[in-house]
Amino acid sequence: MFRAIKYLGPVGLGATSPQLFRAETIDGESKICVVKLSANRLGSKVLVNELLAAQFGRWLKLCFPAGGMIDISADVLNKSRRLVTAGVQAGRHFGCEYLKGVGYVSKYTLHRAINKEQMAGVMLFDHLFHNPDRTENRKNLLIRKEQAGYKLYAIDNSHLFRRGKWNIEMLRGMTDGITLNRRRSYGVLLKYYLRPKDFYAYTQAIKEISPGELAQFVESIPEEWLPDKVERQALLEFITARCEKVGWVTDRLVDLIPDINRGTDIYQGK
Template sequence: MKTAIRYLRAMDTGLAKAQLFECDDGNLYVVKFMNNPQGIRGLPNELICYRLAEMLDLPVPKGHIIYIPQMIIDLHPPLQDLKVQPGLHFGSQFIHPTQAATEEAIASCVNLDKAPGMLVFDNWVHNFDRNKKNVIVTIGNKPKFYMIDHQCCLGGGWWTIKKLLRNCDYVKPIWCSMHPRFVPYIDHKGLQDAIDTLQSLSRKRIREAVVDIPKEWGVTQDELDVLVYYLDKRKWHVVAAIEQLEPLFPKSD
């Protein structure tokens, strides 16, 4: 856990109303709050999907639980206007400088071998929101792309046990607005390698992604147990979804 020590500014006008803070480790974090309007599961989704993506060696900013003290809120009217409560929120490390993920910017990235993994991941966790704001590209001699914003994964910010169980044995192909820009860098071998990596995750390993979720975030242990079951089951069904998408990608030599 990190503690916010300085409020800097609002990030954008998105629904989550994310704000930028400096924390006690000296890094900057883009923080989303418990009361943001994108669903009561928003923060659990962010933390869990960050952990899962990191297990799969995918490019995501470091994610942490961020404690915001009352003192910081008292000093800054914008936080009061947002009705931010002191306590535990979610933050991802601020990556900068960055540029829009245009086709040209993506082509310059040095980590395009991760593109197949991104598509497999998005299908696995039911991420229907991989849009132009949810991929960023760094600026510099060796640009990299990063996957950000995972509130809408797992079926969105309002998932329930019933919804998870209904969707654990079938993976509907996910094809979002950003995926076509990565088509030149995805082929059968890359997809198969990404699927193999996903399927190598044991249920015990997946369970590590759901530990220590703050009670304030409103997820019960029963719900987390079902979420682990859901993710473990879906990893075997992703291949069928990817097979439906494979005609879109270049064939391996």
């Protein structure tokens, strides 16, 4: 969890109007965070989606920037006329680490990345939880030059479950479906870079998430973000059901890899 220290201004991109804050981690480390406020125009379920993604990202070691709840005090808010005028309330919002020096991924830069295999986990996650926005919005895949080489990062999980404003009926309607995504970078990754074994490692990791741990993911959502207990239960049932389908989702993705690139990989965890 982060604690906001100072408001730095708007990011200027995104339907949720993200803002920049300087913050501290629980260990006292200073970070600049991209923050989605609970009163954003898409609603607080966007924050629910982001928090769930951050939890899955930590479990699966995905290339998501570090994220979690950020506490913004009234003292910090009152120092900004912009935030006071906007009626931002003190309390818990969602923040993730701001990445400096990034560029947008394209077919001309993708080949440079040293962590392309991590994208198998991101693609599996997106297909499990119906996130089409990773390629519909090309700004949600970033690349940055680091000491070890160029590294890919996947950002913005507000459109899990196809959109921020989901409801119980929508979740139930998505439980058994899949929409395969071969647009832009995903198509290039499937055609040239990813192998079945890259997906299978993440498939097994998802299978190892216990029912109790999934329940904890949902229980950790602040009540003010998701006050309806029936919706909370429906969300838990949905993510549980989708995790149980991970082998099937993996098979559908692996089927998109050209035969020449499949090798002799065999998944034994179905």
